[in-house]
Amino acid sequence: MVDKCSVLRCTNPGSGTVAGPQKVPVCAGHKALMDAGAPWDLQGRSVVMDQDLAPAVEGWQAEPSAGADGLTLSLEVAGRAEAVRVFLRQSEARALAAFITAANGEG
Numbered sequence: 001m002v003d004k005c006s007v008l009r010c011t012n013p014g015s016g017t018v019a020g021p022q023k024v025p026v027c028a029g030h031k032a033l034m035d036a037g038a039p040w041d042l043q044g045r046s047v048v049m050d051q052d053l054a055p056a057v058e059g060w061q062a063e064p065s066a067g068a069d070g071l072t073l074s075l076e077v078a079g080r081a082e083a084v085r086v087f088l089r090q091s092e093a094r095a096l097a098a099f100i101t102a103a104n105g106e107g
């Protein structure tokens with residue numbers, strides 16, 4: 001018996017297996033997209049892609065605060081006319097930088 005594709009809402013039979021923390025079956029079409037570098041993530045045992053994935057960042061800017069210790073981070077997000085702006089305290093900015101450094105294997 002072949003498991004069905006693990007991509008959310010896909011009803012095709014699985015034919016390939018995605019490498020990752022969990023090995024999940026995916027159909028040939030989704031396997032080809034993943035192999036070609038399409039962004040995807042796992043939510044539980046489901047693979048999320050396209051509209052189910054968080055929107056991509058198309059640009060960003062960081063401005064140190066003139067007042068408190070911290071910075072304002074502006075993210076240009078796909079599908080949004082206005083940038084999302086968040087204030088990061090210095091400790092939050094440091095934790096985010098450490099996470100990104102570790103995630104890139106540079107830590």
Ligand SMILES: [Zn+2]
Nearest residue numbers: 005010027030
């Ligand atoms: Zn599929």
